[in-house]
Amino acid sequence: MSTFPEFLYDHKTSKVGPYPSIVTNQLSDSNRAILIKADEAVVGLFGNSIQITSDKYTYATQYVTQITVSILADFNMLRGGAVVSSDSAAV
Amino acid sequence: MVDFIVPALRNKSAILGAGAVILPSLSGSNLSIPRVSIPGVAGSGETTDVSIGSIAFEQFTLSANDYHAKLLVSNQLLAQAKDPAIDAYLKDMLIITVSKLVDKMCISGNGVGQATGLTDMSANTGTNVDPGLLCAPITFGGATTFAKLPTIWTLQISGKRIANGLSFLSRVPSGLRSRS
Secondary structure, three states: OOOOOOEEEEEEOOOOOOOOEOOOOOOOOOOOOOEEHHHHEEEEEEEEOEEEEEEEEOHHOEEEEEEEEEEEEEEEEHHHHHEEEEOOOOO | HHHHHHHHHHHHHHHHHHHOOEEEEEEOOEEEEEEEEEEEOOOOOOOOOOOOOOOOOEEEEOOEEEEEEEEEHHHHHOOOOOOOHHHHHHHHHHHHHHHHHHHHHHHEEEEOOOOOOOOOOOOOOOOOOOOEEEEOOOOOOOOOOOOHHHHHHOOOEEEEEEEEEEEEEEEOOOOOOOOO
């Protein structure tokens, strides 16, 4: 905003307008924003586990251990209408 | 372990922090969940019968997609993990790694060998209202102002305004972080 000394994203409250805003780098750089009623989003974890594997051999000569984290998961919306996004330079 | 890690993930993951539902104990089989695709709606006069159109349902399926992330940690650091601070640092790094996996899946997944994230899900167009599809994206066509913001949060969705439990997910460019 060029004429008003206030930002849409309020760093003091982490809100945009009345709603909490969570910053994530999974959105593109085009200032895109998503307004979501997240309790209608479903994350399914399969196998009742998050696997953590420690491999001290692959990088043994560097004296480094490789840790691999694996999950079996999926995601969807119970109701897609609970999501609206801006599709270009916006919020 | 899932019982332990899920609460920790909510503090780190954007989508889980916003309140997404987690089904943590699915078996190896796919899970199909029904949802309304065409709502039944009708209007009528004051004393006439209401003729409600058919409600149509569809299913979406949760299936097991593999997600992996790798960390490289020096053996020297691991050897010093008896120090509680280093131990906490390593655990924190693991939690952040898993939360990044979850956010990537839910927000930016492209649906090819992985889940379709919010940015790639199909959306309604024009006046079409399919509750299973996302709301039509909004283009503000220029710099956003406070006056324009209500456009995005006063959308009428399936005739019902959603108001509670909403969160923005955004990528705030560094230029907007005004605190020095």
